[in-house]
Amino acid sequence: MASVAAPAPPSNQHPIKGVQPLRAGEGNSFVLRRLHSLTGIVPIGAFLVEHIISNIEIVHGPLAYAQQVKFLNGLPLVRVLEWAFIFIPLAFHALYGVYIAIKGRPNVNVYPWAGNWMYLSQRVTGILALAYIIQHLYFQRFTGVSLPEHPGLAYWKVQYELSNPLMVAVYVIGMVVTCWHFAYGVWLFAAKWGITPGDRARKKFGWVCGVFGTVLCAAGLWSIIAIVNAPAVPFEDVMPAQQPGVMAPTVPVQNESQQQPPLTQQQ
Amino acid sequence: MAETKVAPKTIRVEVKRQATPETAAFVEKFEFPYRSGMNITSLLGEIAMAPVTTEGKQTTAVTYDSNCLEEICGSCAMLITGKARMACSALVDKLMAETKDGVISLAPLTKFPVVRDLAVDRSVLFENLKKVQAWVPIDGSYDLGPGPRQFPQIQEERYPLSNCISCTICMEVCPQFNEATGFVGAATIAQAKLFNMDPAGAVLKEERLRALAGDGGIQECGFAQNCVQACPKQLPLTEAISDMGRDVFVQQVKDFFAR
Numbered sequence: 183m184a185s186v187a188a189p190a191p192p193s194n195q196h197p198i199k200g201v202q203p204l205r206a207g208e209g210n211s212f213v214l215r216r217l218h219s220l221t222g223i224v225p226i227g228a229f230l231v232e233h234i235i236s237n238i239e240i241v242h243g244p245l246a247y248a249q250q251v252k253f254l255n256g257l258p259l260v261r262v263l264e265w266a267f268i269f270i271p272l273a274f275h276a277l278y279g280v281y282i283a284i285k286g287r288p289n290v291n292v293y294p295w296a297g298n299w300m301y302l303s304q305r306v307t308g309i310l311a312l313a314y315i316i317q318h319l320y321f322q323r324f325t326g327v328s329l330p331e332h333p334g335l336a337y338w339k340v341q342y343e344l345s346n347p348l349m350v351a352v353y354v355i356g357m358v359v360t361c362w363h364f365a366y367g368v369w370l371f372a373a374k375w376g377i378t379p380g381d382r383a384r385k386k387f388g389w390v391c392g393v394f395g396t397v398l399c400a401a402g403l404w405s406i407i408a409i410v411n412a413p414a415v416p417f418e419d420v421m422p423a424q425q426p427g428v429m430a431p432t433v434p435v436q437n438e439s440q441q442q443p444p445l446t447q448q449q
Numbered sequence: 450m451a452e453t454k455v456a457p458k459t460i461r462v463e464v465k466r467q468a469t470p471e472t473a474a475f476v477e478k479f480e481f482p483y484r485s486g487m488n489i490t491s492l493l494g495e496i497a498m499a500p501v502t503t504e505g506k507q508t509t510a511v512t513y514d515s516n517c518l519e520e521i522c523g524s525c526a527m528l529i530t531g532k533a534r535m536a537c538s539a540l541v542d543k544l545m546a547e548t549k550d551g552v553i554s555l556a557p558l559t560k561f562p563v564v565r566d567l568a569v570d571r572s573v574l575f576e577n578l579k580k581v582q583a584w585v586p587i588d589g590s591y592d593l594g595p596g597p598r599q600f601p602q603i604q605e606e607r608y609p610l611s612n613c614i615s616c617t618i619c620m621e622v623c624p625q626f627n628e629a630t631g632f633v634g635a636a637t638i639a640q641a642k643l644f645n646m647d648p649a650g651a652v653l654k655e656e657r658l659r660a661l662a663g664d665g666g667i668q669e670c671g672f673a674q675n676c677v678q679a680c681p682k683q684l685p686l687t688e689a690i691s692d693m694g695r696d697v698f699v700q701q702v703k704d705f706f707a708r
Contacts, residue, residue, distance in 0.1 A: 198570075198572055198576060199470075199562040200560065200562045200570075200573065200628065201560060201561075201620075201626060201627060201628050201631055202573070202628070202631040202665070203573050203576035203577050203580060203631075203633075203665075204576075204580045204581070204631075204633040204660060204661070204663055204665045204666060205631070205664040205666075206580040206581070206659070206660035206661075207659050207660055207662070207663045209663060209664030211664045211666070211668060211669070212663070212666055212667075212668045212697070212701060213701070215668035215669070216698065216701075282671075284629075285625075285627070285629040285630050286624050286625055286627075286630075286671060287624050287625075287629075288624050289622070289624050292531055292532060292622075293622055293675050293678070295678050297672065297674030297675065298673045298674070298675050298678075300673070301624060301671050301673030304671075370672055373672050373687070373691055374670065374672060374690075374691065374694050375695060375698060376691045376692055376693075376694045376695020376698070377695075378691065379688050379691035379692045379695070380688055381685075381687070381688065384687070384691075
């Protein structure tokens with residue numbers, strides 16, 4: 183008897199044409215795909231909610247908006263936070279998302295069912311949102327007046343950008359597709375991670391996501407409408423830079439006639 | 450206009466045919482006297498009895514996979530008026546009302562290599578079922594005794610999943626099941642759940658979950674939910690994908706920290 187087992191006989195199986203079988207236990211697409219799903223909720227989705235809530239300060243005028251911009255830029259290690267929790271996850275989510283979209287073969291022309299349309303819409307809104315975000319980052323974050331250094335000009339910068347009707351259209355479309363993508367993304371997250379396995383759970387959660395997305399989008403559109411309809415502000419820093427090291431009040435001192443006590447250091 | 454709807458005189462069929470896997474496809478038209486209550490299987494039988502095209506050309510009977518003729522074997526899935534369904538349960542009267550011109554078109558499934566005419570090679574499903582070990586391992590050299598008790602609640606959850614007839618319609622209609630993704634498809638995921646829920650089959654649970662995390666695994670699902678819409682046996686496929694998605698994730702986390 184041979185001491186070593188004979189090698190396995192060659193496979194008599196003919197190679198399969200067309201779609202290949204499951205590569206069981208191979209590759210790391212599971213991790214990447216789940217990471218893609220997760221980054222869409224945290225941190226990107228969380229940042230979207232924060233951004234839209236911060237934008238509402240526009241309704242309260244240039245100074246209130248400037249204070250919000252200054253507050254966010256005053257967070258500890260804000261540039262690290264910005265790269266670690268916004269830019270890098272967003273870049274991953276966007277690039278891997280495009281890769282996913284390219285590999286899909288939408289077939290709503292043959293099977294025009296609601297879920298199938300939503301599948302297509304998630305890819306279309308994702309790509310539109312990416313195009314919007316690229317221009318938004320380029321014009322509002324990386325070019326023009328630098329808002330981290332001049333938060334007092336934030337209101338002017340946004341209003342000036344939206345003085346062009348074409349840009350208003352771009353922002354409205356951007357807001358709608360981003361909120362759509364996020365709201366349905368939350369629903370997909372719950373479905374794929376097994377949080378809402380049953381049909382009824384998925385249907386109910388669909389309503390929750392629909393209402394959430396609508397409210398979020400309405401809040402975002404509210405701030406767009408507010409700044410477009412507000413009287414144009416001049417190019418003037420409403421919150422000029424303070425001398426370094428001075429804990430200056432960010433609320434301008436009121437008129438003397440109003441008899442307010444002078445703002446001093448808080449006890 | 451009304452008379453054609455009320456009493457169609459003939460049944461017109463267009464069949465996409467292909468002699469061998471390598472040769473080009475072509476369409477042949479057939480026309481038969483109308484008879485009520487037909488299905489696609491009996492229509493293909495009519496063609497086989499007199500394989501003459503509308504132009505009067507003598508041709509051959511149309512090749513297609515079939516066995517039970519009662520939607521239980523899963524063989525006869527094909528594109529009928531452009532949509533994937535079973536030839537045995539597709540009713541001609543309904544289809545003629547569904548199409549604008551009353552012509553019924555038949556074509557092979559698009560996601561699988563054509564063998565001949567409407568017969569396609571669906572062995573990828575068999576390979577996938579092997580990859581997830583969709584069985585209860587009871588083979589051995591000695592009597593393993595009676596199987597473990599199975600509670601009725603578990604049986605009730607498993608029974609709908611056991612109805613899968615391996616017709617591959619869920620894969621055909623899935624936008625993610627294609628050569629770019631190599632997605633495993635809903636049927637295999639549902640069968641993995643069926644056997645994970647079996648008290649004896651659960652012994653391979655972890656191996657099934659690890660297999661489904663491989664490339665082309667459960668993560669490729671885009672939740673278009675076409676599978677559950679198109680499934681002729683109404684399997685709860687999206688529920689199975691959701692449940693298995695959670696189990697695969699938990700298994701991956703366990704494996705990551707146990708390594």
